[in-house]
Amino acid sequence: MSNENKLTLAGLAKLAGVSTSTVSRALNDNPLIKKETRESLQALARENNFSLNRAASRLRTQKTNVIAVILNLIDDTDQSISDPFLLKVVGDLNQVLNQNGYELLLSNSHMTHGDWANYFISSSRADGIIVIGQGKDTIELDKVAKSGAPLVVWGDPNAESNYAVVGSNNDLGGYLATKHLLEGGCKRILFLGDPEHAEMGERHKGYTRALKEAKLGSNKDLTLPCDITSKVAYEKVGEAILNKGLFFDGIVATSDMVALGALKALKERYINIPNDVGIIGFDDIAMAELFHPALTTIKQDTKLASKVMVEQLLKQLNGQAAESVVMDVELIKRKSTLSN
Amino acid sequence: MSNENKLTLAGLAKLAGVSTSTVSRALNDNPLIKKETRESLQALARENNFSLNRAASRLRTQKTNVIAVILNLIDDTDQSISDPFLLKVVGDLNQVLNQNGYELLLSNSHMTHGDWANYFISSSRADGIIVIGQGKDTIELDKVAKSGAPLVVWGDPNAESNYAVVGSNNDLGGYLATKHLLEGGCKRILFLGDPEHAEMGERHKGYTRALKEAKLGSNKDLTLPCDITSKVAYEKVGEAILNKGLFFDGIVATSDMVALGALKALKERYINIPNDVGIIGFDDIAMAELFHPALTTIKQDTKLASKVMVEQLLKQLNGQAAESVVMDVELIKRKSTLSN
DNA sequence: GATGTATTTGCAAACGTTTGCATTTTTGTT
DNA sequence: AACAAAAATGCAAACGTTTGCAAATACATC
Numbered sequence: 001m002s003n004e005n006k007l008t009l010a011g012l013a014k015l016a017g018v019s020t021s022t023v024s025r026a027l028n029d030n031p032l033i034k035k036e037t038r039e040s041l042q043a044l045a046r047e048n049n050f051s052l053n054r055a056a057s058r059l060r061t062q063k064t065n066v067i068a069v070i071l072n073l074i075d076d077t078d079q080s081i082s083d084p085f086l087l088k089v090v091g092d093l094n095q096v097l098n099q100n101g102y103e104l105l106l107s108n109s110h111m112t113h114g115d116w117a118n119y120f121i122s123s124s125r126a127d128g129i130i131v132i133g134q135g136k137d138t139i140e141l142d143k144v145a146k147s148g149a150p151l152v153v154w155g156d157p158n159a160e161s162n163y164a165v166v167g168s169n170n171d172l173g174g175y176l177a178t179k180h181l182l183e184g185g186c187k188r189i190l191f192l193g194d195p196e197h198a199e200m201g202e203r204h205k206g207y208t209r210a211l212k213e214a215k216l217g218s219n220k221d222l223t224l225p226c227d228i229t230s231k232v233a234y235e236k237v238g239e240a241i242l243n244k245g246l247f248f249d250g251i252v253a254t255s256d257m258v259a260l261g262a263l264k265a266l267k268e269r270y271i272n273i274p275n276d277v278g279i280i281g282f283d284d285i286a287m288a289e290l291f292h293p294a295l296t297t298i299k300q301d302t303k304l305a306s307k308v309m310v311e312q313l314l315k316q317l318n319g320q321a322a323e324s325v326v327m328d329v330e331l332i333k334r335k336s337t338l339s340n
Numbered sequence: 341m342s343n344e345n346k347l348t349l350a351g352l353a354k355l356a357g358v359s360t361s362t363v364s365r366a367l368n369d370n371p372l373i374k375k376e377t378r379e380s381l382q383a384l385a386r387e388n389n390f391s392l393n394r395a396a397s398r399l400r401t402q403k404t405n406v407i408a409v410i411l412n413l414i415d416d417t418d419q420s421i422s423d424p425f426l427l428k429v430v431g432d433l434n435q436v437l438n439q440n441g442y443e444l445l446l447s448n449s450h451m452t453h454g455d456w457a458n459y460f461i462s463s464s465r466a467d468g469i470i471v472i473g474q475g476k477d478t479i480e481l482d483k484v485a486k487s488g489a490p491l492v493v494w495g496d497p498n499a500e501s502n503y504a505v506v507g508s509n510n511d512l513g514g515y516l517a518t519k520h521l522l523e524g525g526c527k528r529i530l531f532l533g534d535p536e537h538a539e540m541g542e543r544h545k546g547y548t549r550a551l552k553e554a555k556l557g558s559n560k561d562l563t564l565p566c567d568i569t570s571k572v573a574y575e576k577v578g579e580a581i582l583n584k585g586l587f588f589d590g591i592v593a594t595s596d597m598v599a600l601g602a603l604k605a606l607k608e609r610y611i612n613i614p615n616d617v618g619i620i621g622f623d624d625i626a627m628a629e630l631f632h633p634a635l636t637t638i639k640q641d642t643k644l645a646s647k648v649m650v651e652q653l654l655k656q657l658n659g660q661a662a663e664s665v666v667m668d669v670e671l672i673k674r675k676s677t678l679s680n
Numbered sequence: 681g682a683t684g685t686a687t688t689t690g691c692a693a694a695c696g697t698t699t700g701c702a703t704t705t706t707t708g709t710t
Numbered sequence: 711a712a713c714a715a716a717a718a719t720g721c722a723a724a725c726g727t728t729t730g731c732a733a734a735t736a737c738a739t740c
Contacts, residue, residue, distance in 0.1 A: 020690090022690075034689090049458055056695090059725090091448075098447075103447070105406075107444075361722095399698095399726065
């Protein structure tokens with residue numbers, strides 16, 4: 001590893017006896033250069049372990065081919081960063097971005113304070129931003145959008161916004177979940193999650209709608225606000241039962257992790273699932289079917305979603321306008337609920 | 341967002357009526373510049389939403405302040421990318437790297453083919469590489485190490501290698517796990533995992549040692565090779581019981597996810613845990629205590645490990661030699677095993 | 681062989697920072 | 711007031727690519 005005399009484009013050009021422009025074009029597969037020349041130069045580059053200096057080419061082309069992905073965490077608990085669903089999204093985004101010739105710069109809202117557009121875009125660290133999660137306030141997002149930086153957000157696509165939001169049809173998800181429980185015979189269905197949060201709010205709407213349709217007026221006591229972690233869900237459900245007994249026979253959980261917490265709280269009290277209480281989750285994380293009983297859930301297709309997010313971002317990078325997209329959800333019936 | 345006349349260092353300098361060198365130094369907090377000047381220039385930059393072009397400064401300084409983190413996936417299943425433990429490590433690394441002024445470029449072995457050192461380091465995409473997981477063959481890693489690129493690997497620190505490996509005391513972990521089961525009265529303990537894999541092999545060694553100490557010769561039939569996913573574990577355990585009956589009364593699983601799969605297979609057959617079979621996992625992922633029963637496990641401290649990995653990497657970036665580090669593990673007793 | 685047109689290459693100027701060195705300004709000493 | 715030393719600033723040359731334009735070469739046509 002001779003550090004001091006790292007091979008450069010100019011060096012390679014001298015080696016080949018051509019100009020740097022020719023080598024540059026050859027390595028970028030520019031058809032201006034004769035095919036044979038191109039190939040022999042590419043071979044030469046390979047032999048000599050040459051690789052283009054990206055700092056230089058980024059400076060020259062004013063393009064980084066990097067996308068910043070920001071995990072927009074709501075609370076301060078490190079916990080939430082380990083939500084398998086969000087991390088799955090990161091993994092899938094990485095895949096899709098790579099396929100499109102982009103790399104993924106990972107960040108999270110705890111670390112990156114201040115102006116995201118400035119920090120990532122003006123500074124030439126990245127060409128665009130994908131934010132996972134709308135968070136509670138959208139001020140930061142609005143600022144980014146206003147700056148004109150290419151931006152796509154995973155969140156509630158129905159929310160009023162001046163940027164492109166990709167997200168599930170949460171209302172439908174909440175509706176399907178609730179209806180499924182109703183069909184299984186549940187009468188008093190608990191909504192476990194925070195309706196203040198945009199996406200969860202939509203799910204709550206669907207939940208309420210299904211109840212109304214079934215002529216079961218929604219009851220405020222049947223909504224139990226709760227963070228999106230299993231630990232909190234476990235505690236909240238335990239607490240609720242302690243205070244009020246088993247006042248429900250079904251649970252619509254706002255994520256699989258929340259469902260897992262509820263599951264445990266119930267099982268510890270020897271409450272039978274699904275006979276005494278039916279539980280349905282949201283997300284369909286990989287381990288959902290490994291819970292005991294296997295978890296019925298509303299599936300969000302992260303792979304497809306990632307593809308759509310990247311598409312919408314690429315559009316903006318090409319100067320076109322992007323739009324919010326609503327993704328389909330799907331009821332996955334397993335063992336934690338009764339079938340009708 | 342006036343795109344065509346983006347503010348540059350020269351522009352800012354003109355605005356302030358000083359030279360670019362002064363502004364550059366001021367923004368980098370160089371004490372060569374008078375304190376007041378520095379502060380007023382920093383304020384001016386803030387007012388004008390100026391931020392340094394990193395492509396340019398990286399080119400000039402030959403330093404990126406970026407670290408590439410590569411998830412070294414063993415198999416082709418997308419599954420393994422969603423192992424909560426590995427993703428937790430990524431999250432923790434992100435945190436530590438940020439605290440040290442570095443950013444995290446995420447990658448995985450499926451996407452980045454060929455020469456990692458060339459791709460990331462010579463190309464000036466990153467200053468160093470952290471690889472999570474040694475994989476089955478270490479050819480690629482050896483190549484990176486030989487190239488002289490700053491490199492730290494999460495894996496088996498006892499493995500022979502010409503690069504710095506940070507990892508748990510897996511042998512001790514396997515030993516503690518097995519001993520704990522023995523103390524709980526288990527006589528025929530199953531090792532669930534692939535001893536061919538470096539880290540798992542160490543755990544298997546510890547397992548064998550504990551058995552020997554207890555005068556229970558190790559039995560080859562009691563080692564059940566198995567991928568590191570819960571689904572495979574679930575299938576393998578189910579299969580084994582189907583073929584040979586319940587020939588074990590304890591399981592040492594090589595990860596919590598594997599334990600989860602085993603757990604389910606057993607529960608489906610109404611085998612009582614921990615009375616009929618004790619199960620102990622590895623990792624202590626966030627949801628381990630939410631399994632039912634709460635999972636006894638060997639904890640790996642990812643936060644501390646991330647800190648150590650970054651330390652070892654920074655050493656190399658400063659021209660010092662790095663060393664392999666063995667991290668402590670800890671037995672976390674919960675409900676899936678009997679206490680002595 | 682002359683001419684015109686395609687094809688292939690090279691020249692040289694950017695891109696926006698940082699930094700060694702020279703220069704200017706300030707401060708302190710006699 | 712003169713001078714030296716210290717502190718603060720500026721000049722200009724890099725860093726390694728890409729690319730518009732000009733130049734050179736190859737090929738075809740008469």
